[in-house]
Amino acid sequence: MARIADFQRNKVYSWERVTFTSDEHYKGSLTLEECKELAAKMYGARVVVKDGRGRSHAGACVSKRVATITLPIWARNPLVVAHEVAHIQNYRFSKDSSAHGGVFMWFFIELLSKHCGKDRDTLTKSARDFGLRVAMPMGYVYKQPEHSILQVANL
DSSP states (O other), X not given: OOOOOOTXXXXXXXXXXXXXXXXXXXXXXXXXXXXXXXXXXXXXXXXXEEEOTTOSSXXXXXXXXXXXXXXXXXXXXXXXXXXXXXXXXXXXXXXXXXXTSHHHHHHHHHHHHHHHOOOHHHHHHHHHHTTOOOOOOTTOOOOOXXXXXXXXXXX
């Protein structure tokens, strides 16, 4: 099977740097245990957060039974946890979507809005002004704000 092009990857990372460099959620350092708690709030009990010392990048991996996030020490902040959980949500919702495409950005912004106190509309406008695609996934079942936004019909 052909890989889906990750057409806006570099632009996503640039947008994060421009938008969040002075933000406490970007600079803040969490313990690995705090990252585990935050990932569980964002995604649920089926996420494992591992120590990523020795790695240069954070990463997310999805299997049939569990989702795993690996975090080097520098990546232990709410922004990176949200970014990696958004990868998991994006993959679980559609294995055929781009890793940093519009659906990923939608999940990422939703997580930042719900768990990091960011304004959804401001972030969406900022991302689109930066030239990023942000697209609510087709067929997504949106829950009321008091429920998890990450309840997906096919999970």
